[in-house]
Amino acid sequence: MSTIVTLPDQRTATLPKVSYLNKEYGLKSWLLTGDHKRIAVLYLISITFFFFIGGAMAGLIRLELLTPPSDLLAADTYNKVFTAHGIIMVFLFLVPSVPATIGNFVIPIMVGAKDLAFPKINLLSWYLYVAAGCMLLWALVSGGVDTGWTFTTPLSTHYLNTHVVTAGLAVFVAGFSSIFTGLNFIVTIHRMRAPGMTWFRLPLFVWSHYAASILMVLGTPVLAITLTLVVLERTIGIGVFDPTKGGDPLLFQHLFWFYSHPAVYIMILPGMGVISEVMSTFSRKRVFGYTAVAFSSVAIAVFGFFVWAHHMFVMGISSYSALVFSLLTMLVAVPSAIKIFNWSATLYKGSITFETPMLYAFGFIGLFTIGGLTGVFLGSMGMDIHLTETYFIVAHFHFVMVGGMLMAYLSGVHFWWPKITGRMYPEGVSKLAAVITFVGFVLTFFPQFILGYLGMPRRYAAYPAEFQVLNVFSSAGASVLGVGYLLPLLYLTWSLKYGKIAGSNPWQATGLEWQIQSPPLTENFVETPIVTHEAYDYEWLESKKENEVPTVG
Amino acid sequence: MAEPQHHDEPTKHEEHIVSPKIYLAIGTTLLVFTAITVGASLIDLPGDLNAVVALAIACFKMTLVVLFFMHVKYSSKLTKLTVAAGFLTFVVLITMTMTDYISRAWGRW
Amino acid sequence: MDSHTLAAQTSETAHIEHEHPPFLRHHFASVEQQRETATFGMWLFLLTEIMFFGGLFCSYLIFRNWYYPAFVVASHSLHLWAGTLNTTLLIISSFTMAMAVHASETRVRKALIGWMIATIILGCGFLCVKAYEWHDEWVEHHVPGLNFSPQGFLHGTHDYPDDKLQLDMAEKTQVYFSLYFAMTGMHALHMVIGVSLLSFLLFQAYGGKYVNGHVAPIENFGLYWHFVDIVWIFLFPLLYLISRHQ
Structure with missing residues (x-):
């Protein structure tokens, strides 16, 4: 099955005269565009902006935790900083990261469509995202929020004098942005596929986005109504969550986690899609067990709705219910493990090359596995009672979200960068950045597992002196990690002008998006492609190259 | 969850136009059952039967609206x-x- | 191979131009595909609406079990006639909306405009009755947070002389009214949005649109309108009916 392919001669590649980037000029042609590729670029810019704001907050947190007393930041400032970090990273970076940028760019091309099903709603989704971002920035500069990203009642409704309402509404609006993205994807994948593009010829990237979109559409509205109730409770004082009026704060937790647990799958599933593409392309093999990987995405989405109360084991829910949720939580490990095993099996006897996206993908597999396994610890009730609200939790979800999702995001950005811009990133420095990110990440978050196991609670500005050594390791790692994230920002920007011309298919990948010019035309395909080959069929690619007959595009 | 292996190539047949007679019949049925559910609420039924009857009628009305007014049947x-x-x-x-x-x-x- | 040479080759063979109706967007192959896509999108949106109201219905179920006496007594203070009238208005408006879709499908402009106007009037009628009820509850001090008082639930009423609650349970009626206002408020907000959208569509239909085979906007608005009707079909028994005789 594996075919060794030499990369095409890039010296002869030229930038196409017409592409989506130069079809029209001017700010207006960008701000009023319906083109999914331009909207993806708009998303890419705005998400990067918020990522670095959230990252700066993380930097402040780690600086404060360098020393045991609360000296750099006062305790209430620290609360605001970690809240800002959480809200920005979760709602403005992780949830839209891969879907709204890379997914927006490549999904219509992968299924062989000219655009997403609803271009205007796609644009509206970006505007909602920007509006949410502005509201949140306003909440931050006008005094901050200190509820934590979870808006826990009655803390958020009764005891805080910060900008909870503004932040809550910002998350509400961001939620609608995410609903519209998910809705657009589902409709596009169902209705806009090119002739011959059956469900089992779709790249796994599309499958994982389909699963994540289901979660976006079904989960997010519950968050919307929950936050609406919080805002109403804070402003006019209705009593659904307020125990003094007969309400139940645990009900808030149920409704909040009904969305927010599936939300972690909204965040990770698109990343898993990226890994499937990258693994296959750089081992030049069809993804092992395509069907299993495809259905494991859907299984993760379905199971995701049955496990939310494992966030609530120590909150006073019934112990019988906790037992049920603990058991169901174990189920999620199964499809996640299927994916990891199948990616590893894909590597077996493949012709592996170590380009930057592949390095990030390896990072993903290692770190996500650790993050996932510690999730099994936390899903078992006995361990959870010991470890909850400690740095073990912090380390666990950062391994999944940063070690997993952010690695996958960077992998995807590097992988599709030639397609998006038409130019290559510099390979040497980007490999260095991937390694720096990995080392910095492990140095930052591995000590936190130990800290949490030793009992250091999360969300405090101060800690006992005995924890300092590990915290210094963690903060040192954070600065390395910061370098790892700044480097791509610099060299990717540099490559926009000075990068080598990529040509249409620099990786010799099989997806439809690689069979068209880079950057693509506004309408993607000159004529509707007719798909005759399976996904990841490298022999088809070979014969296509030999015969030079354009079967696609 | 929408079943993933379901093949749904856009169909080419003309949209089914529901006749006004059906709309009128459904609308009348809905009004009749509204009257029935209000009437049932005024009678003291044993146990939780009042709630069961009211919600069963609501489900029935919803089904009618979804199937016919919202064309799901077609x-x-x-x-x-x-x-x-x-x-x-x-x-x-x-x-x-x-x-x-x-x-x-x-x-x- | 270099893809813009490919582009040059294929653009000559190029695509056959069909008779494109003006409302067919460029990325769809046919009107049917566009219409089915739009309808599917609308259904997915309604899915989010189910879950949006679902959170409220779930809360209602839990609290009604917790504070059963308070929910029964508080429910007695609503006007059954207003709820019944509103249900009737909404069901008739659903019928008129279905007829508007039919008029658009059969391309009869006058009928389309007439049915749409009827729907708008019925929708506004619903909102007026709802506003009357809310005003009544304000006067009775039943609005949680703003002017709530449990006094009315302590001594029984003219119609229900047995409705005497202990003070701690009487205060729990506030949860009932919190949910009542959240649910009917969200529903009314959807009605307001619906009436506004419909007025906009009416304005366009007046200009001659939607009777040339371009049914999708009317049809999808109809789906939205029927959905709002369904929400009320459940709110009516839950809030008004099921506690009448307890």
């Missing part, structure tokens, strides 16, 4: 699955939340 399998997925997730929300609320008073095990 729609593709995909639409039917979508509607089903919505109600299924709603049921998951309620049942899984109720596992906590029902058993909270049972104490420890």
Whole structure:
């Protein structure tokens, strides 16, 4: 099955005269565009902006935790900083990261469509995202929020004098942005596929986005109504969550986690899609067990709705219910493990090359596995009672979200960068950045597992002196990690002008998006492609190259 | 969840136009059942039967609206699955939340 | 191979131009595909609406079990006639909306405009009755947070002389009214949005649109309108009916 392919001669590649980037000029042609590729670029810019704001907050947190007393930041400032970090990273970076940028760019091309099903709603989704971002920035500069990203009642409704309402509404609006993205994807994948593009010829990237979109559409509205109730409770004082009026704060937790647990799958599933593409392309093999990987995405989405109360084991829910949720939580490990095993099996006897996206993908597999396994610890009730609200939790979800999702995001950005811009990133420095990110990440978050196991609670500005050594390791790692994230920002920007011309298919990948010019035309395909080959069929690619007959595009 | 292997190539047949007679029949039925449900609420039925009757009638009315006014009876399998997925997730929300609320008073095990 | 040479080759063979109706967007192959896509999108949106109201219905179920006496007594203070009238208005408006879709499908402009106007009037009628009820509850001090008082639930009423609650349970009626206002408020907000959208569509239909085979906007608005009707079909028994005789 594996075919060794030499990369095409890039010296002869030229930038196409017409592409989506130069079809029209001017700010207006960008701000009023319906083109999914331009909207993806708009998303890419705005998400990067918020990522670095959230990252700066993380930097402040780690600086404060360098020393045991609360000296750099006062305790209430620290609360605001970690809240800002959480809200920005979760709602403005992780949830839209891969879907709204890379997914927006490549999904219509992968299924062989000219655009997403609803271009205007796609644009509206970006505007909602920007509006949410502005509201949140306003909440931050006008005094901050200190509820934590979870808006826990009655803390958020009764005891805080910060900008909870503004932040809550910002998350509400961001939620609608995410609903519209998910809705657009589902409709596009169902209705806009090119002739011959059956469900089992779709790249796994599309499958994982389909699963994540289901979660976006079904989960997010519950968050919307929950936050609406919080805002109403804070402003006019209705009593659904307020125990003094007969309400139940645990009900808030149920409704909040009904969305927010599936939300972690909204965040990770698109990343898993990226890994499937990258693994296959750089081992030049069809993804092992395509069907299993495809259905494991859907299984993760379905199971995701049955496990939310494992966030609530120590909150006073019934112990019988906790037992049920603990058991169901174990189920999620199964499809996640299927994916990891199948990616590893894909590597077996493949012709592996170590380009930057592949390095990030390896990072993903290692770190996500650790993050996932510690999730099994936390899903078992006995361990959870010991470890909850400690740095073990912090380390666990950062391994999944940063070690997993952010690695996958960077992998995807590097992988599709030639397609998006038409130019290559510099390979040497980007490999260095991937390694720096990995080392910095492990140095930052591995000590936190130990800290949490030793009992250091999360969300405090101060800690006992005995924890300092590990915290210094963690903060040192954070600065390395910061370098790892700044480097791509610099060299990717540099490559926009000075990068080598990529040509249409620099990786010799099989997806439809690689069979068209880079950057693509506004309408993607000159004529509707007719798909005759399976996904990841490298022999088809070979014969296509030999015969030079354009079967696609 | 919408069933993934379901093949739904856009169909080429003309949209089914529902006749006004059916709309009128459905509308009248809905009004009649509104009268019945109000009437039933005024009678003292044993146990929780009042609630059961009222909600059963509401479900029946909803089914009529979904099938005929919203054309689901004449729609593709995909639409039917979508509607089903919505109600299924709603049921998951309620049942899984109720596992906590029902058993909270049972104490420890 | 270099893809813009490919582009040059294929653009000559190029695509056959069909008779494109003006409302067919460029990325769809046919009107049917566009219409089915739009309808599917609308259904997915309604899915999110189910879950949006689902959170409220779930809360209602839990609290009604917790504070059963308070929910029964509080429910007695609503006007059954207003709820019944509103249900009737909404069901008739659903019928008129279905007829508007039919008029658009059969391309009869006058009928389309007439049915749409009827729907708008019925929708506004619903909102007026709802506003009357809310005003009544304000006068009775039943609005949680703003002017709530449990006094009315302590001594029984003219119609229900047995409705005497202890003070702690009487205060729990506030949860009932919190949910009542959240649910009917969200529903009314959807009605307001619906009436506004419908007015906009009416304005366009007046200009001659939607009777040339371009049914999708009317049809999808109809789906939205029927959905709002369904929400009320459940709110009516839950809030008004099931506690009448307890």
